[in-house]
Amino acid sequence: xxxxxxxxxxxxxxxxxAVAAGALAAGCDYFAGYPITPSxxxxxxxxxxxxxxxxxxIQMEDEIASIAAIIGASLAGAKSLTATSGPGFxxxxxxxxxxxxxxxxCVVVNxxxxxxxxxxxxxxxxxxxMQSRWGSHGDSPAIVLYPASVKESYALTIRAxxxxxxxxxxxxxLMDEVIGHMREAISLPDxxxxxxxxxxxxxxxxxxxxxYDENQKYLSPLAxxxxxxxxxVTGLAHDQHGFPTNKxxxxxxxxxxxxxxxxxxxxxxxxxxxxxxEDANIAIFAAGIMARAAKAAVKIARxxxxxxxxxxxxxxxxxPDDAVRKMxxxxxxxxxxxxxxxxxxxxxxRLVKSTTDSKLIGFQRVNGTLITPTEILQKIKDVL
Amino acid sequence: MGKVSQRVVHNxxxxxxxxxxxxxxxxxxxxxxxxxxxxxxxxxxxxxxxTMVSGIGCSSRMPVYxxxxxxxxxxxxxxxxxxxxxxxxxxxxxxxxxxxxxxxxIGGNHLIHAARxxxxxxxxxxxxxxxxxxxxxxxxxxxxxxxxxxSPFGNFDTPFDICDLAIGAGATFVGRSTAFHTIELQxxxxxxxxxxxxxxxxxxxxxxxxxxRMNKKGGPAEMMMAMRDNSIxxxxxxxxxxxxxxxxxxxxxxxxxxxxxxxxxxxxxxTKVKEMQHE
Ligand SMILES: Cc1ncc(C[n+]2csc(CCOP(=O)(O)OP(=O)(O)O)c2C)c(N)n1
Ligand code: SF4
Numbered sequence: 083x084x085x086x087x088x089x090x091x092x093x094x095x096x097x098x099x100a101v102a103a104g105a106l107a108a109g110c111d112y113f114a115g116y117p118i119t120p121s122x123x124x125x126x127x128x129x130x131x132x133x134x135x136x137x138x139x140i141q142m143e144d145e146i147a148s149i150a151a152i153i154g155a156s157l158a159g160a161k162s163l164t165a166t167s168g169p170g171f172x173x174x175x176x177x178x179x180x181x182x183x184x185x186x187x188c189v190v191v192n193x194x195x196x197x198x199x200x201x202x203x204x205x206x207x208x209x210x211x212m213q214s215r216w217g218s219h220g221d222s223p224a225i226v227l228y229p230a231s232v233k234e235s236y237a238l239t240i241r242a243x244x245x246x247x248x249x250x251x252x253x254x255x256l257m258d259e260v261i262g263h264m265r266e267a268i269s270l271p272d273x274x275x276x277x278x279x280x281x282x283x284x285x286x287x288x289x290x291x292x293x294y295d296e297n298q299k300y301l302s303p304l305a306x307x308x309x310x311x312x313x314x315v316t317g318l319a320h321d322q323h324g325f326p327t328n329k330x331x332x333x334x335x336x337x338x339x340x341x342x343x344x345x346x347x348x349x350x351x352x353x354x355x356x357x358x359x360e361d362a363n364i365a366i367f368a369a370g371i372m373a374r375a376a377k378a379a380v381k382i383a384r385x386x387x388x389x390x391x392x393x394x395x396x397x398x399x400x401x402p403d404d405a406v407r408k409m410x411x412x413x414x415x416x417x418x419x420x421x422x423x424x425x426x427x428x429x430x431x432r433l434v435k436s437t438t439d440s441k442l443i444g445f446q447r448v449n450g451t452l453i454t455p456t457e458i459l460q461k462i463k464d465v466l
Numbered sequence: 467m468g469k470v471s472q473r474v475v476h477n478x479x480x481x482x483x484x485x486x487x488x489x490x491x492x493x494x495x496x497x498x499x500x501x502x503x504x505x506x507x508x509x510x511x512x513x514x515x516x517t518m519v520s521g522i523g524c525s526s527r528m529p530v531y532x533x534x535x536x537x538x539x540x541x542x543x544x545x546x547x548x549x550x551x552x553x554x555x556x557x558x559x560x561x562x563x564x565x566x567x568x569x570x571x572i573g574g575n576h577l578i579h580a581a582r583x584x585x586x587x588x589x590x591x592x593x594x595x596x597x598x599x600x601x602x603x604x605x606x607x608x609x610x611x612x613x614x615x616x617s618p619f620g621n622f623d624t625p626f627d628i629c630d631l632a633i634g635a636g637a638t639f640v641g642r643s644t645a646f647h648t649i650e651l652q653x654x655x656x657x658x659x660x661x662x663x664x665x666x667x668x669x670x671x672x673x674x675x676x677x678x679r680m681n682k683k684g685g686p687a688e689m690m691m692a693m694r695d696n697s698i699x700x701x702x703x704x705x706x707x708x709x710x711x712x713x714x715x716x717x718x719x720x721x722x723x724x725x726x727x728x729x730x731x732x733x734x735x736x737t738k739v740k741e742m743q744h745e
Contacts, residue, residue: 111554112553114549114553133732134736134739134743136736138553140549142549142579143576143579144575146543146546147546147549147575147576147579150539150540150549150550151547151553152550153547153550154519154537154539154547154548154551154554155550155551155553155554156550157537158517158558159555160554162554176540177540180539307517307535307558308515308517308535308555308558309514312534312535313535314529314530314537314538315537316530316537317538318538323483325483326530326538
């Protein structure tokens with residue numbers, strides 16, 4: 083399944099297979115995980131592919147251990163990955179916060195299933211829009227990507243690794259169960275054409291090295307254990323060298339840095355698809371599989387002469403505030419189909435200017451089934 | 467056993483950056499830190515190639531003071547983080563420093579699985595029978611009837627024997643010593659680090675400020691003397707009738723066997739898989 087060949091070719095692939103292939107293309111050389119449907123294929127494929135390349139696959143005793151292991155490996159220089167679903171994602175939250183405060187690159191894939199708890203295994207749901215942003219305790223900005231097709235699962239997995247390396251943080255790839263298990267024919271790009279970003283390595287002598295060096299773009303070099311830098315890593319608030327601190331100025335600077343790293347680079351991070359939005363007076367805002375249903379609804383609506391468009395975030399966090407504000411200004415209504423109890427709707431409300439949010443039309447389902455294009459279209463007709 | 471000068475010990479500390487330390491006067495943590503440094507110095511290892519990983523607790527504050535690659539991780543997860551480092555860079559020497567609560571309560575699952583895998587880590591448990599950092603709650607090694615802030619009427623819970631636990635889980639090197647027997651402990655740490663496979667040392671330690679006070683164990687010196695007087699080497703204990711050994715802490719290397727190590731087996735697997743591909 084993994085493509086090392088030079089020529090682009092058409093292959094039939096599942097979303098989960100595409101994630102595994104994307105990870106390998108991105109240079110992933112470490113996977114630690116614990117089985118859970120609907121994510122398990124990612125682990126199964128990498129259990130076969132990583133040893134072939136002399137790289138590490140390890141099945142850990144639980145998801146807490148899995149996130150710990152990928153952070154440890156990353157500190158030793160790995161491009162590391164774990165994959166899970168809701169229950170495991172909940173267990174990983176403390177570790178995700180640790181990766182963020184210690185600015186350690188790693189990628190976590192969450193192929194979502196119905197929750198809370200064991201929920202409806204393993205029916206589709208989009209229940210972790212907010213958990214992927216706020217799941218770990220304390221304030222910690224998040225980078226979360228959300229593919230809507232098998233091809234995009236491949237591309238966004240590579241992007242997740244690139245952003246993790248560039249911004250030194252834990253990047254989350256949120257998947258829909260349906261996309262994880264859906265098969266589509268995709269052409270994989272030539273390996274040589276894929277843009278790969280690797281962490282910046284320090285060039286200074288060991289005693290000049292600061293593990294969290296400041297610079298204009300909040301991007302700093304990262305040494306690995308074993309390279310002679312002998313740095314310290316802690317989940318305590320720390321100074322630029324990584325040593326714990328109680329000083330409000332240093333602790334505050336650390337928090338500010340975590341925040342600014344994302345805010346200052348928002349243009350690089352946010353990705354959206356705007357479909358038929360130029361003249362639209364009704365917009366649909368949706369991600370992942372719901373955006374696919376929405377796009378189909380837009381096509382039918384257009385055929386019927388209705389001016390409907392779609393705004394789809396590929397990066398859901400940081401939230402595409404500017405694009406959403408523009409959309410809210412230009413249309414009469416925004417329909418928000420989502421497989422949860424209004425998590426995107428909640429975030430959109432933050433950006434509505436007037437005191438009323440009557441522009442926003444929620445459309446939610448949490449019974450383990452999808453919302454169909456016809457149903458979305460009907461919803462649009464209902465508000466007109 | 468090599469002698470290591472005070473200057474060498476000083477040279478291993480991040481003395482210009484991280485002192486004074488956070489530990490109470492008389493705490494065993496400092497003694498164990500000194501002993502670990504002597505054990506490392508004695509082996510003449512390249513310190514760029516040693517990583518010390520800890521969890522959370524008083525004992526787990528150790529890595530910040532020592533000039534190695536250091537990782538102060540999450541409560542209970544030191545062994546899991548160490549597993550990531552070791553399985554990615556098998557050539558790295560990885561030492562885990564952990565407390566009794568960190569290692570056997572919240573981290574118990576990682577302990578038994580790393581032992582089962584026979585992953586080449588050296589785990590040093592500073593076993594003070596209490597949760598020191600959080601102010602003295604009972605831990606899985608608090609003795610029966612001992613006082614803790616959460617066992618005000620005496621501990622009714624049954625404690626673990628860390629060595630038995632590790633032996634049962636498949637650890638291939640298991641030893642016990644105390645913060646009093648630093649020369650013995652130094653040698654044991656060297657043996658454990660040289661051992662290929664999962665090694666663990668249960669270091670009987672004193673938290674005089676909390677555990678000692680609550681249980682009227684006297685000051686640091688009395689607690690050290692108790693380690694001396696209430697413990698016996700396993701080789702000596704074997705020669706005594708059981709009633710003379712009853713209630714004593716058994717010191718010494720309690721298990722040492724050769725068994726294929728995890729990373730070595732994984733490397734063999736990779737070679738085999740590659741050969742299969744070429745067939
Ligand atoms: C997930 C989590 N739960 C609880 C705590 C609070 N906590 C910090 S240290 C500690 C116990 C430490 O005891 P031990 O590991 O025996 O080390 P000692 O302080 O005695 O050296 C606890 C419960 C925490 N930091 N994280
Ligand atoms: S509370 Fe106990 S374990 Fe913690 S530093 Fe003080 S004496 Fe040591």
